[in-house]
Amino acid sequence: MVKTSFPKGVHPPEEKDRTSNIPITDLPLPEKILIPLSQHLGKPAKATKGRGDTVTVGERIGEADGFISAHVHSPVSGKIKKLVQLPLPGGRMGEYMEIEVDKEATEAFSFPEKEFDLENATQETVAQALKEAGIVGMGGATFPANVKFTPPKGKTLDSLIINGAECEPYLTCDHRMMLEHAAEIMAAIRILHKAYAFEQILVGIEENKSDAAQALKEEADKYQDLPIQVITTKVKYPQGAEKMLIQALTGRIVPMGKLPLEVGAVVSNVQTVYAMYEAFYREKPLIERVLTVTGDGIAEPKNIRAPLGTPIAKLYEFCGGMKSEPRKMIAGGPMMGIALPTIDYSVMKGSSGYLLFDRPSVPEEGPCIMCGRCVQACPMNLVPLRIAALAKAEQYADAKEYDATSCVECGACAYGCPAKIRLVAWIRYAKNFINIRGL
Amino acid sequence: MIIIQAILLMGVLGVGFSVFLGFANKRFHVETNPKVDEVEEVLPAVNCGGCGYPSCAAYAEAVAENGEDIDLCVVGGAETTTMIAHVMGVEVAGEDKEKLVAVVFCQGDSEAAGFPGEYHGILDCAAAVYSQDVAKRCKYGCLGLGSCVNACPFDAIHLSETGIPYVDAEKCTACGKCVTACPRDLIELHPVTHEAFVYCKSQDPGAIARKVCKKACIACKICVKAAAADDNPEAVTMNGNLAVVNTENYTAKAEYGQKCPTDAYSSRKNSVNYESFVKDKPKEKAPAGESTKE
Secondary structure, three states, X not given: OOOEOOOXXXXXXXXXXOOOOOOOEEOOOOOEEEEEOOXXXXXXXXXXXXXXXXEOOOOEEEEOOOOOOOOEEOOOOEEEEEXXXXXXXXXXXXXXXXXXXXXXXXXXXXXXXXXXXXXXXXXXXXXXXXXXXXXXOOOOOOOEHHHHOOOOOOOOOOEEEEEEOOOOOOOOHHHHHHHHOHHHHHHHHHHHHHHHOXXXXXXXXXXXXXXHHHHHHHHHHHOOOOOEEEEEEOOOEOOOOHHHHHHHHHOOOOOOOOOHHHHOEEEEEHHHHHHHHHHHHHOOOOOEEEEEEXXXXXXXXXXEEEEOOOXXXXXXXXXXOEOOOOOEEEEOOOOOOEEOOOOOOEOOXXXXXXXXXXXXXXXXXXXXXXXXXXXXXXXXXXXXXXXXXXXXXXXXXXXXXXXXXHOOOOOHHHHHOOOOOOHHHHHHHHHHHHHHHOO | OHHHHHHXXXXXXXXXXXXXXXXXXXXXXXXXXXXXXXXXXXXOOOOXXXXXXXXXXXXXXXXXXXXXXXXXXXXXXXXXXXXXXXXXXXXXOOOOOOOEEEEEOOOOOHHHHOOOOOOOOOOOXXXXXXXXXXXXXXXXXXXXXXXXXHHOOOOOEEEOOOOOEEEOOOOOOOOOXXXXXXXXXXXXXXXXXXXXXXXXXXXXXXXXXXXXXXXXXXXXXXXXXXXXXXXOOOOEEEXXXXXXXXXXXXXXXXXXXXXXXXXXXXXXXXXXXXXXXXXXXHHHHHHHHHHOOO
């Protein structure tokens, strides 16, 4: 096996052994769900159902509003109680649909297996199926998958990259998915290959998940016609960032400010691929996902398959509750996740995990000593300390000169900073200021 | 011997350079208008930018060279205007300009609309908004991180204990630094004599506004009706889900807000911002309170 990687990066403690050996368990149906209509990058979906309407499992409740947007489907059968405005993780307000769950009807419902018309799979039918199922990138960026798989005219996708790196510490949901659903993932890859005729299909998995790599390899061997290769990479953060993974696996470098499309690559997370399998073979839209609930503050950390819209409180209940008074809660991984102020949030398409800590970890910001560790860490080859200083001085034009907008917000710089400067926050400030004010 | 040589050498060099410098001074002399320096002398030299020029020197030059209006210095006020008039040898034209002060259009302090959790991010409003969409429960409201306080060159704006800025009307010179510093556009400049405002900028529908903040305008229109009943319908109008006091003629009276269910419409003296101001200066007794009324 070849061990590849990208230059730079950091090595945070993995902390994955809490849950990496625990099989995925289904969450018992909650009594009610609160499903946001904005679970993806781009414009929020438009509600197609209103208060008092009854819905069944998989029925569309929100319609994609524009090109970069995604459908939202009901994960349960039941009655819509109301539409409410509540904060989304990150602070903005968004529309949520509260659905009272009809337990019997939901449990009775199932998506029968269908034979997918493999011979006639084309790029159009695949993109259409992805759109209908409301599939978005489930690694966290939540970019609509059908857009990703619709290359603009004149561009071709020659490399499919399956992202099983899961470089974020603590999270193990993708690891478990690869172990338990290797066959399904391969079946979906086969359809994608049929439609797009990729020159190479590369599965990138970090070394610490060699059992998952082995499982996928065994499955891959069954399909001799696929140009597939399972590659183990070094354990390094952010190995799973799109651009870093492309560089590690293919050696191609995505130009600054451009999409992976530019180098003919398309990257999909393993969970996204599994959702594609369900969409292709069972016509099941994206209505549930696997996530990791872990951290020092959780009694029994678990990998859970939960319907979208499940209130987080239900997840904690299922995991035996909190050990002590929680001091910090993060949606997503510890490196890129968002700290949540309350537990009044719901599982979304991009929620890869919830971490609960019983100690706050907010050290004081110290002065920059120009040690350059952030420069050594930045996988995008930026100069974080300089951009942060320019943001502090409100010199956005200069920050733009330093390519602040190319920052992928992976957090490697802030992780390594001995002065604990909130580098990502400052860079994001400059970045968003430039984007919003149109500098 | 060496000492004498050194002294001679240095002496010759010194004389040579002084002659050269004296010549250069005469030869390359640049004529400047002495009025520029004189005007700059009487300006407050805080470089606040309230006049529209980047610095006091730039304004002085504009006055002396280009005949710019002499009453633009908001910091110095009438006194400075008279002094500039004296320097420039002109009469003070027109009546005195009305004193403006910064008004903070939010009463959502931590008691009325706190943060939903603990905030440990960057302590700067603009950075908080642009880096994370951080907000109290109300997405239009003041964040209370004090960007306006840091921006004020006159120490006229402070944060109250409950995290809402209040303006010391006596110190405020209406330079407008806080207006541009606020990422939520909550600060405006208005005449110090005008009392009544709707201290809210929330465009949320009433039900939501009420839920997120106890002091939000819930668009009940009581103040609009009161204004209409007083035969002054233009004084308070609705802008979406928000009642707005007419700031062109300033005819709204404080009485219109008597029935306001959330006290969003209130007089300057009754607003949270003013209360904090008084609370902050308990030792100075009444005069501190009186002074803001002018």
